[in-house]
Amino acid sequence: MPDGAQPVLDVRGLKTVFKIRGGEVHAVNDVSFDLKPGELLGVVGESGSGKSVTMMSLLGLLPSPPADVRGGTVTFDGQDLLKVDAETLRKTRGGKIGFVFQDPMTSLNPVYNVGMQIMEPLRKHMGMTKKQAAVRAKELLELVGIPDADQRLKDYPHQFSGGMRQRVMIAIALACDPKVLVADEPTTALDVTIQAQILELMKELQERLGMAVIWITHDLGVVAGIADRVVVMYGGQIVEQAPTRELFKNPQHPYTRALLKTVPRVSGGREERLEIIEGQPPILGASPTACPFRDRCDVAMDRCAHENPQRYDVGNNHDAACFYDARTGAPRDV
Amino acid sequence: MTDQSIDARNDAVARNQWWDVWDQFKTHKGAVMGACFFIFIVLAVYVGPWIWSIDPTYIDVRARNQGPTWAHPFGTDQLGRDMLARMMAGGQTSISVGLTAMGLALFLGTLVGVLAGYFKRIDGILMRLTDLFLALPLLPLLLVMVMLFRQPLSASFGPETGIFILIVIAIGITSWMPTARIVRGDVLALKEREFVLAARSIGTRPGKMILRHVLPNVMSPIMVSATLGIATAIITESALSFLGLGFPPDFPTWGRLLFDATDFMQQHPQRVMWPGLAISLTVLSVNYMGDGLRDALDPRIRGL
């Protein structure tokens, strides 16, 4: 991973709020991260921690209302994506940043054949003719490992299995050679064997095409296998960020630690009893003024209840948002 | 599910889900206005006559064809009968027709829908029956029914009640099919839902199953059909009046009043206005209520 390289995508202080009946949901609070060229960034966190909302905020894909991106900057290609005009944003979507969504069953339009759906961005962003686009679409299908691509272009989504649909989605996202690919839990709906196929494919493609990838998942195993760097989200915030190996070796945030412990393994020793994280995820009703994890935390202190910890650098390109320093076993002195 | 909902109700006492429906319903401005207006109309029509106690059939020939005055705020008709009193009397009939016809249609539709959806064996035959009714040309059927049974029914129940029963039944049995189809679809889907399977694994008997698990969960399409049904029934009744097959001319209903007044549209515009407004606004309010209910009963929208 090229360390100090200029990031392709730089997100600073992103804040997204949903207006709902009788209040607001502060789904993303002051989230900052960056993505280096050619890097595969894993984003993990439990359901509802704001992973999807963060990524969709970047490209304005959230329905508004109810969503409202309140602040922050998203620097891409020297421009702030939150401020650019609609046309530029459209060019970026699909053209420079590809998106793969979680549910392959519903993410494709059922009434158009997949060929048309792959060709659409090609014609729109690359100005290809129908013929050129068709040739390219076939290449793309072959690229994502769908045999008999010529024929299958004419098929409709329902004629594909879940795994193949997800490949089609990936093909669409890759169509215009994007600089960044955002994959929002692309394998969650799939079986392990199919997931393994897709992961393999992604790794290969990323190496081959050299793009930067953001990979959202809540499966730590997936992250361990493919990510260069991992961001852990909890309660709409990033609570920890580190290179993959570093994170698994040396988890700093109590949430990350707990998470790693709750997961049973297929190999290695079998635990007699599973570790659990007591309690419930936080309510995102207001802008946080305290640590969101404090109620479930085993090292919580008074301070956590009225101050929201910053992300403190712990070296090795690793930071964690906790007042407790896991390395010293004592409260951080800040 | 927003996590908020969990804690917001942590200490709340056992809360009937209808409160949630109501909470959601309240946020739909149109629906609330519709409901208020509908209640207003119902009150005006049923309680109004206690306050405005002029007999709707009382003839005051000297005061005929009057515009609005203090004595007759809605004016009078060609026999000098008070239009306000007649509007109330007419509203009673129209709204009762609307409500009962809708009730009947819902009952039939739900019955057929639930039975067909739940019991596979009779599904085929019940759905054929539904298709059959859908394929029957309804208006002619309605007209024929009215022709057929008007006399026997008026003979045994008196002209007003007889026609009332007839019209309610006629509208009811010609409009249950869409409800039946929707309900059946929902029941079929419900049957695949795990909680029905769960009940089956407990050994719940079919009757209980329907009452406890199926019916409450098809309430929302039924409620929506219900509101639309009221509106359609009111309009159908007025169309029947127009074709001379509705209530007898001396028996006011809004449809009848509107029809009678269309001849006088130029001379006495208020006479078309009142029943026209009453029908339109009632239908409108009921429709808005239906919209609101649909939203309120949809757990996705309610944010559960």
Next chain:
Amino acid sequence: MFDDTKTATKLVEVNNLKMHFPIHTGLFRRHTGDVKAVDGVSFDIYEGETLGLVGESGCGKSTCGRAVLRLYDITDGSIVVDGDDIGDVPQKDLRTKRPTMQMVFQDPQASLNPRMTVQAIIQEPLDEHTSLSKAEKREKVLALMDQVGLNRKFSGRYPHAFSGGQRQRIGIARALALNPKFIVCDEPIAALDVSIQAQVVNLLEDLQREYGLTYLFISHDLSMVRHIATRVAVMYLGKIVELAPREELYAEPLHPYTKALLSAVPEPDPDLHDTMERTILTGDVPSPSNPPKGCNFCTRCPAVMDVCKQIEPEYREVMPGRFVACHHYNDVTTTAEQTAASEASDRQSLSNTNTKTN
């Protein structure tokens, strides 16, 4: 551990269970084929043990679990639960048997009637099968709620006011209400978040210990099955391809599919992950309405042989307590015999006769 259960009594015996869903096509809606969701499955479950059932989506796990509880009218086979053969008992006579066998469902949201309070949900089995007074029922429900770790205060609430884990507890409480001996857990944790999954699994384990319950634990999460199950059965396309005690299975999987499945599980330890030998399967699972000839797995098997495409492998005990259906574990003579036999007679009948190996 394995030896303990061996001596124990068999609570459930499933023999050659088949559940086919008919397909009707053509002009006259004729019966033209079947979705062979479960196609000749045999296994036993011993009292007090947990049999894990794993496999990919659509392979027939849920169907198998439901069929065992006779929520379906099964196509063929026998099911003995607690001494009674319930394979072909008519549904309405099954009612009395229901209290001994219960089910916990995959989707905690979907398996609870959104219009009933928790009290009503947990009480429903009591209403159906007991003649307790109102107060007694209420007491029992509250006791159950305590058992599964739900606050008594919540008994009047509706399911939507609970989190996923809590909902699953409600489902478990309902299943426990009639003091069953046998519970089928159909992916009880699949819809839950990782941090919540552990809570539910721990609860299930505690209850098993306390009441001596027997579980059929269906899951596609191999790591969780490893944690909870005593023995594990692996299903592929309507059939069990391998059944073995947990430790043996995870340490040394025999069937190529089991191997692939295990290797596909992402390993949340980067070090281990990088060193692991991976078998990536190609292609998709064939449709259960049109399974391939021969071994069901032959289309994706990395170790496929010619014979696999012809003859369906026998499901048999290849080592003590380990059952597998793969030609790799047949001795050569059997294979030759079968090849000859299949040319002469109907393949189907042959494969059906050799399932009784326990």
Next chain:
Amino acid sequence: MLTYTIRRLLTAIPTLIFISLIIFLLLDMAPGDPTAQLPLTIPPEVREQIRQSLGLGEPVHIRYLLWLKQMVWSEPVYYLSQSVDWISAPDEARLISWQTRAPVMDTILERLPQTLMVVGLAYVVGVLIALPIGIISAYKQYSVFDQAGTFVSMIGFSIPPFFSGVLMIILFTVMMPNDSFWWFPSIYDTTLVIDSWENFGKQVRQMVLPVMVLALQTTAQISRFMRASMLDNLNQDYVRTARAKGMTESVVVLKHVLRNSMIPVVTVIALGIPAIFGGAIITEQIFKVNGIGQLLIVSIQASDVPMVQTLTFIFAILIVFFNLIADILYGILDPRIRYD
């Protein structure tokens, strides 16, 4: 798809026969006497003679079978024989109306053009107006346009045509000066032959009012459907995919969402077509477009049983037929069904 279609066709046959039986029996039971409309001055003996001459003497089942045979065999053969000379006309007497004493089918065919023209055009106009309204209302849900659209369509839905029709006549025929462009005739001239531009203009003008009244209702209903269907689809995941691909909003809405939303709407539209053939009883009456609807009501009033039976049965056939069309359309629009 093909077998599906054929299967539907085959099941339609018993349905239709059953319907025909019900229709026949119901109408046969209906009270009312073909001579009831005659003046009181006509003495009872004469009335009885008239009844006999209408064939009221035969038992019901004979009359039913005869009627069915005439409906499904004699009449089609008769029309075939009119157009193809190698088929000879059937021997049986044709189905005769009690009121006009003329063949029922001829009268119906004579009426169809004006009904199709007015009611059909109104339907087309109504649908064409409804679709954009529905699309915009859904896309801009809860906007002023949506609220206004909802309000207007509900008004359209709730105003009976006998009211809106008369209102139109008063506004556009009575109050409007005769020489104004906005003056439209209130009485439809069924004898108008379109042989010149001038007559074409006349035809257009005389269709304006009835078409408006009818289109209002169609618009009201279809736009509601369209809106609901669009709303269902606007929240689907594939819409987000299309946006993520960088498609413009117009492509997203008009290409991706619209096509999917049209699937249920098209079938609703198809199912509304039989009603066109049924005519619009009230509107036809008001504007004197003497089409099928007016024929039906006049026949009902005159207890012209053969005419009512035939009309009703034709409606039933059309309804069944268009149900079939709707199903086929569904398949054509939705590949998931097409490749079933």
Next chain:
Amino acid sequence: STAALADGHEGERGRDGQLNIIYWQAPSTLNPYLSGGTKEVESASLVLESLGRFTDTGELVPWLAADIPTVENGGVSEDLTSITWTLQDGVMWSDGTPLTANDAVFTWQYCTAEGGGCAQASYFDGVESVEAVDDQTIKITFDSPKPFPYTALVGAESPIIQAAQFADCLGAAAPTCVDANFGPIGTGPFVVTDFKANDVVQFSANENFRVDGQPAFETVLFKGGGDAASAARSVLETGEFDYAWNLQIDPTVLSDMESAGLGTVVTAFGTSVERLHLNQTNPSADLGDARATEAGGPHPFLTNQVIGQAMSMAIDRGLLVEIGYGAGGQATCNVLPAPAVYASTANDACLTQDVAGAIALLDEAGIVDSDGDGIREFEGTPLVVSYQTSTNAVRQDAQALIKQWWSEIGIQADLRNIDASVFFGGDPASPDTFQKFFADVEMYTNNFAGVDPEAYMANWSCSEWPSPESQWQGSNMQRFCDPAYDALIDELAATAGIEARAEIVKQMNDMLMQSYSIIPLVHRGGVSAHANTLGGVKISDWDSELWNIAEWYRVGE
């Protein structure tokens, strides 16, 4: 229209272009013998003609005949059993063939043929034979003396049809001649160019019409459909049509429309009278099969003339007219108000409402409210009447008014209305026909066709009671029976000469009136409207309203 005559409008045939007529009930056929309805008869009258016609004043004038046969001119035999008509010279059918006596004979055969279901058969009642004496002479023989022999082949209801055209259409074959029924060849001013049943008829001027310069109109559009109000509007307010028929709508609305200045409302009075029948038999349901029959005995109180008289006096007929009929009605106290010679004046006192008088009358007769419920009792029976009529807005208004007036004199009425097709349908199985009269009072209109009241007055003979034996057929609805009246019927049948007959008829009318078993209310006329640009309109209720359409013309601007 007198001005129109005066301006001596004339010129060549077809000079005035198109005439637009709207009949909101459309004709279903143009063969009046197959349908007895007004709309059919009147639309056919543009084409088909008869030997003589009744003018707007009810005078019989020769039409196809050269003159009207009478006893005086020898056309009618002394014994009143035959009449001999002579055709005008040179009358042509519109196809150019001459009209002959054979056509008249054929017409008789056509209407009396077995199985033809001729709706006008009653016009040939008592006709023994119709013979063609020669090409121009027709002799009609009756089976008994006919003091009024002008029925067969007279008036719009029994016109002469062309033998050549209808030759194959006798008896059961009648309905098969669709082309003939829809496009009869006639001698009248117009010929049918297009006929659409229940919709529209198009006519054009008959080139062979016998009067030069007639008709003034080149074509006629005869449109049907809609309702009375819109038909009136199309003539009076929008000017789209020239003539509209049967405008039974609220009088105030009609006069408002008329004030728009485009057209004129015209009325023709015939013999229609809206009346109440008071049941003289007992209709109580307790009587079972004897209900409303002779066996059931007389009515508990309606046979009492004082009560009937009081009921009549309480009614304000003028107001009924004003509210329901306007120009289309006149208050009347006679069941036979026209033709003028027959109209009695003896009963005119009833024209003014006299509630006080009615009360006094009842009090005097000792019919008082003895139990204080506001309803009088007669011999212990409270005066509560069930009052039925057909369903029709005007009638229900009248019912409501009358109910209120009766309540003022202590008589309670329970109102009932019955669908017209059932009420007038005559189905012996239905309890609600006007013949069965299972009620105390019923209200409807009756009349007679033509100008001679003999048959009409015979309706109230004792033998005309509807009864189960006669399948409830019979025309004496109120079950009036008086041997003196029956004697007058016989006398009338044997008397010739208008004056003598009129005396008897008046006597009969008064007898009926004074029995108070029948209470006439309104003398109803036909209401039509024509555009102010249409001249020559003289509507008649005795014949087709359009009887003189050949003389109509367009008034120059």
